[in-house]
Amino acid sequence: PSPMQPPGSPREEWSTKTAFILATLGSAVGLGNIWRFSYVAGDNGGGAFLLVYLGAVLLLGLPLLLAEFSLGRSSKGDVVQAFRHAAPRSPLRHFGMLAVLGSTLILSYYSVIAGWTLSYLTDYLLGLLLPQQTGDHGERFQSLIADPIEPLFWHFLFMAITVWVVMAGVRGGLERLSRLVMPLLGVTVVGLAIYAMSLPGSAAGVAFLLSPDWSALSDPAVYLAALGQAFFSLSLAMGVLVTYGGYLGREHRLPSAAGAVATGDVLFAIIAGLAIFPAVFAFGMAPAQGPVLAFVVLPQVFSTMPGGSGVALAFFFLLAAAALTSAVSLLEVPVAWAMRVLALSRRQATLVLGATVFLLGVPSSLGFGPWESVQLAGRGILDTIDHVVSNLLLPVAGTGLALLVGWVWSEREAIAEADLVEGFWARLWLILLRYIIPCAILLILLRSLGLL
Ligand code: PHE
Numbered sequence: 001p002s003p004m005q006p007p008g009s010p011r012e013e014w015s016t017k018t019a020f021i022l023a024t025l026g027s028a029v030g031l032g033n034i035w036r037f038s039y040v041a042g043d044n045g046g047g048a049f050l051l052v053y054l055g056a057v058l059l060l061g062l063p064l065l066l067a068e069f070s071l072g073r074s075s076k077g078d079v080v081q082a083f084r085h086a087a088p089r090s091p092l093r094h095f096g097m098l099a100v101l102g103s104t105l106i107l108s109y110y111s112v113i114a115g116w117t118l119s120y121l122t123d124y125l126l127g128l129l130l131p132q133q134t135g136d137h138g139e140r141f142q143s144l145i146a147d148p149i150e151p152l153f154w155h156f157l158f159m160a161i162t163v164w165v166v167m168a169g170v171r172g173g174l175e176r177l178s179r180l181v182m183p184l185l186g187v188t189v190v191g192l193a194i195y196a197m198s199l200p201g202s203a204a205g206v207a208f209l210l211s212p213d214w215s216a217l218s219d220p221a222v223y224l225a226a227l228g229q230a231f232f233s234l235s236l237a238m239g240v241l242v243t244y245g246g247y248l249g250r251e252h253r254l255p256s257a258a259g260a261v262a263t264g265d266v267l268f269a270i271i272a273g274l275a276i277f278p279a280v281f282a283f284g285m286a287p288a289q290g291p292v293l294a295f296v297v298l299p300q301v302f303s304t305m306p307g308g309s310g311v312a313l314a315f316f317f318l319l320a321a322a323a324l325t326s327a328v329s330l331l332e333v334p335v336a337w338a339m340r341v342l343a344l345s346r347r348q349a350t351l352v353l354g355a356t357v358f359l360l361g362v363p364s365s366l367g368f369g370p371w372e373s374v375q376l377a378g379r380g381i382l383d384t385i386d387h388v389v390s391n392l393l394l395p396v397a398g399t400g401l402a403l404l405v406g407w408v409w410s411e412r413e414a415i416a417e418a419d420l421v422e423g424f425w426a427r428l429w430l431i432l433l434r435y436i437i438p439c440a441i442l443l444i445l446l447r448s449l450g451l452l
Helices: 019-026 031-043 048-076 079-086 091-126 136-148 150-167 169-197 203-210 214-217 220-233 240-245 254-282 297-304 308-341 346-366 379-409 411-417 424-448
Strands: none
Touching: 019 169, 019 240, 019 254, 019 308, 031 091, 031 203, 031 220, 031 308, 048 079, 048 203, 048 214, 048 220, 048 240, 048 254, 048 379, 048 424, 079 091, 079 240, 079 308, 079 379, 091 136, 091 150, 091 203, 091 240, 091 308, 091 346, 091 424, 136 150, 136 308, 150 169, 150 346, 150 379, 150 411, 169 240, 169 254, 169 308, 203 254, 220 424, 240 308, 240 411, 254 297, 297 411, 308 411, 379 424, 411 424
């Protein structure tokens, strides 16, 4: 046993490598792939965005995934320990704490949106929102999010479920949930895509997602959006992958696990896009609708589609379940940290942090109703936090991570911990971490801030 764990309590571990991959994929696949990907792609030129996004995943996402897994597994501790372990004297060790704060912050608003999906799911389940009804879906959505109490109830419920899973531990909670949910999600999203693509008039939606509009590539905002989306969707730079890697046994190889997670996550986003855009186009709607795409445009589409209520139910189940497997991973980061630093039991740590996250999320929720006048650069509270987190905090934390593993961690140790051997791939990995990733992030950030 390592000196970090309290005596008599062996550190928790995944039961198999497949369980680790499923749980990590569960973290990666979430609102980011369905709700966020579809509107960011819609707003940034569809196919062109997809191309830049794939580039970002390959060049930045994959190497950073591997870096996080290695860092976590080598220290077998929480994210703060992992950063300290690899860089005991460098100022970069403090980036571990940034991850604890960042994941707590992301979860606070993530849960608000996940709460909306619970509300929709329940409505469709109860048949209250009969898709045949010709109600105004925009109004329905507005009245839900602007209500001072109702969205807080759903946010609370979602956090309560998240807490319940995390409390059950690595194997009994995180692993069990992903084993149950991930295969179901795969079947649901593929089924939805097949159905959407069979609708008359859906081809334009497929073309929108898959054929690039080259002119979008001259807009620097597209690159920042792709970068932010890659970080968000792969759960990068928030300590999740470090923490999850810390629960993996030495005998499992990391590069193939990183490859599987990146591939699965991208595939999931594309298939979700093939479920959403064809349906949107088939019913003559516009794709660039911002965040309301999933909550207003799609319900509208469902209400005119044959078999729409079943499809709606499947879709909101997909959203809510995918959000849950991501939320538990976000909560696990501060929980693992608090268990060690504050010497709390898993139960206590989960309850305290769950309550903290719920409270932190309250302003994000109220920002759509009573606190609507609180705006920054035309964005409400939740959008402001999401924007700052995805487009600033995540890239900065990602740079810190790349620099730490690339420059500060001993080269020999980093290569060995990543299960690489000295040679082409190890060199490429280090070059990406040392030069390409920090420079690319810096360039994109400066351009988008108008400083370049
Ligand atoms: N990757 C998750 C999603 O796409 C969100 C997330 C971000 C989870 C950061 C963990 C850490 O929904």
